[in-house]
Amino acid sequence: MCGIVGLFSKKEVISSNLGLHLSKMLESMSDRGPDSAGLAIYGKPTARKTKIMVQSQAPETDFKRLKKFLLSKKSLPFDLKIHSTHAVIKLDIKNKDLVTGFIKNTFPNLRILSVGKKMEIYKEVGKPVEVVKRFSIHKMQGSHGIGHTRMATESAVTTLGAHPFSTGEDQCLVHNGSLSNHNSLRRELIRKDMIFETENDSEVAASFITDKMKCGQSLKEALESALIELDGFFTFVVGTENGFGVLRDPIACKPAVLAETSDYVAFGSEYRALTSLPNIEKARVWEPEPATVYFWGH
Amino acid sequence: MHTLDFKKLSLREINKTLQGSDNNSSFTIKNPKGSHALAAGINKKIDVKVLGSVGYYCAGMNKKSSIKIEGSAGPGLGENMMSGNIHVTGDVSQYAGASGHGGNILVEGNASSRCGISMKGIDIVIKGNVGHMSAFMAQKGTLVIFGDAGHALGDSIYEANIYIAGKVSSLGADCVEKKMTKKHIINLKNILSNANLTDDNLGRFKRFGSSRSLYNFKVDNAKI
Numbered sequence: 001m002c003g004i005v006g007l008f009s010k011k012e013v014i015s016s017n018l019g020l021h022l023s024k025m026l027e028s029m030s031d032r033g034p035d036s037a038g039l040a041i042y043g044k045p046t047a048r049k050t051k052i053m054v055q056s057q058a059p060e061t062d063f064k065r066l067k068k069f070l071l072s073k074k075s076l077p078f079d080l081k082i083h084s085t086h087a088v089i090k091l092d093i094k095n096k097d098l099v100t101g102f103i104k105n106t107f108p109n110l111r112i113l114s115v116g117k118k119m120e121i122y123k124e125v126g127k128p129v130e131v132v133k134r135f136s137i138h139k140m141q142g143s144h145g146i147g148h149t150r151m152a153t154e155s156a157v158t159t160l161g162a163h164p165f166s167t168g169e170d171q172c173l174v175h176n177g178s179l180s181n182h183n184s185l186r187r188e189l190i191r192k193d194m195i196f197e198t199e200n201d202s203e204v205a206a207s208f209i210t211d212k213m214k215c216g217q218s219l220k221e222a223l224e225s226a227l228i229e230l231d232g233f234f235t236f237v238v239g240t241e242n243g244f245g246v247l248r249d250p251i252a253c254k255p256a257v258l259a260e261t262s263d264y265v266a267f268g269s270e271y272r273a274l275t276s277l278p279n280i281e282k283a284r285v286w287e288p289e290p291a292t293v294y295f296w297g298h
Numbered sequence: 299m300h301t302l303d304f305k306k307l308s309l310r311e312i313n314k315t316l317q318g319s320d321n322n323s324s325f326t327i328k329n330p331k332g333s334h335a336l337a338a339g340i341n342k343k344i345d346v347k348v349l350g351s352v353g354y355y356c357a358g359m360n361k362k363s364s365i366k367i368e369g370s371a372g373p374g375l376g377e378n379m380m381s382g383n384i385h386v387t388g389d390v391s392q393y394a395g396a397s398g399h400g401g402n403i404l405v406e407g408n409a410s411s412r413c414g415i416s417m418k419g420i421d422i423v424i425k426g427n428v429g430h431m432s433a434f435m436a437q438k439g440t441l442v443i444f445g446d447a448g449h450a451l452g453d454s455i456y457e458a459n460i461y462i463a464g465k466v467s468s469l470g471a472d473c474v475e476k477k478m479t480k481k482h483i484i485n486l487k488n489i490l491s492n493a494n495l496t497d498d499n500l501g502r503f504k505r506f507g508s509s510r511s512l513y514n515f516k517v518d519n520a521k522i
Contacts, residue, residue, distance in 0.1 A: 250430075252410075252411055252429075253392065253411075255373060255391065257391075270332055270353055270354070271332035271353060271372060272331060272332035272353055273332075274332075275331040281350075285351070285370060285388075285389075287391055
């Protein structure tokens with residue numbers, strides 16, 4: 001099954017409570033997948049800064065060591081905030097590659113979840129209510145965000161197997177469904193120097209879209225390519241720096257509902273996910289068409 | 299008239315009340331908020347009005363009862379319905395009326411994919427459009443579509459009738475257009491009348507059904 005949600009804010013009244021709205025939406029989808037849960041929140045960017053999200057199984061020791069290591073490097077200003085098993089490292093964009101290199105080479109136990117100016121990803125094993133509480137998602141603000149609660153089918157129940165998957169800067173994807181040609185696609189993408197952290201099919205979908213966009217396609221074109229080359233069942237919600245896109249495969253047996261008001265656009269696997277939103281009874285509610293790309297951007 | 303409110307009662311309590319009620323009673327259900335399997339398995343001649351949208355499998359296996367949903371319905375509305383009627387003022391999701399044996403469903407909005415899949419005698423009237431693969435393997439009954447139909451309408455259809463006023467994206471295997479005779483106009487009029495609908499321009503409807511070419515094994519199809 002799996003449950004997915006997304007919220008795109010058009011007004012400050014939604015942005016200032018984005019985390020709270022998304023938390024309620026995701027918690028309402030808990031019985032679609034109790035294995036793990038995750039969210040991507042797009043907050044306000046800081047000029048010339050970017051954020052690296054890292055995850056650790058032993059946060060107390062790992063993050064202390066990481067902080068000490070980064071402090072020992074001269075002229076490398078950074079800010080490190082710890083949220084349970086995750087840490088957000090905010091730093092100058094120009095130092096991004098240097099620091100990701102340090103993390104990969106010196107701290108093999110740390111997993112880089114995402115890199116981006118706006119996006120922060122929080123995901124862990126456990127039910128949505130536990131994940132939301134662990135990271136205080138309900139207190140977060142942002143312009144848009146997406147979330148996922150997982151019923152694992154294709155790979156192990158681990159933190160890295162949880163969604164959203166991020167394979168490009170400020171890009172992430174959540175998936176309901178299963179892909180049948182992910183192994184062959186993964187091999188092709190590895191030949192193109194894409195890096196994979198898991199055996200998961202949804203990571204291949206995220207990587208596929210990132211690769212197409214690296215080759216110059218727009219998000220719309222990349223999603224249209226996905227319709228041709230991905231074999232299997234999918235409803236995707238894809239987050240980018242500016243907004244989110246929705247795509248269902250041509251058979252469209254994985255459910256999807258969209259709602260729009262003058263304040264927001266919301267996505268849910270089911271209508272239940274939308275019932276906590278303000279003025280939902282006055283919203284235009286509809287089911288996205290199969291094999292059709294939808295996108296809302298700021 | 300009894301009122302059952304999700305703010306005070308659980309889904310199980312509401313369904314138990316509906317299933318255990320006396321014939322000819324009436325119920326209004328408040329705050330359904332997309333709940334699953336609401337009013338499923340009713341076997342009484344009762345009236346149920348639902349104020350708001352419902353989730354999966356609403357009114358599944360319905361027998362005798364009359365259910366009105368003032369909102370939209372999720373996947374599997376009226377699945378395997380035997381008799382009675384269901385009226386939805388909004389849209390319905392996938393496979394509405396799937397394998398329904400009898401009774402009728404009226405949807406004022408659109409229905410998505412696989413509407414009336416494997417229907418076995420139910421009459422379904424959709425005022426808007428239907429999605430792809432509607433009336434797939436339909437065996438008996440009628441699907442009336444005022445709007446357009448998605449791809450592969452009536453794929454592998456048996457003896458059900460499809461009446462459609464709008465455009466058909468494509469027909470499924472073995473589904474063909476058939477002549478609309480006086481008999482069929484009367485049939486359509488009766489089905490609409492059962493759904494409390496009248497229409498002065500039934501002549502615009504086209505009829506589709508099975509060409510029956512998949513009925514028998516053909517040795518030519520077995521050639522390697």
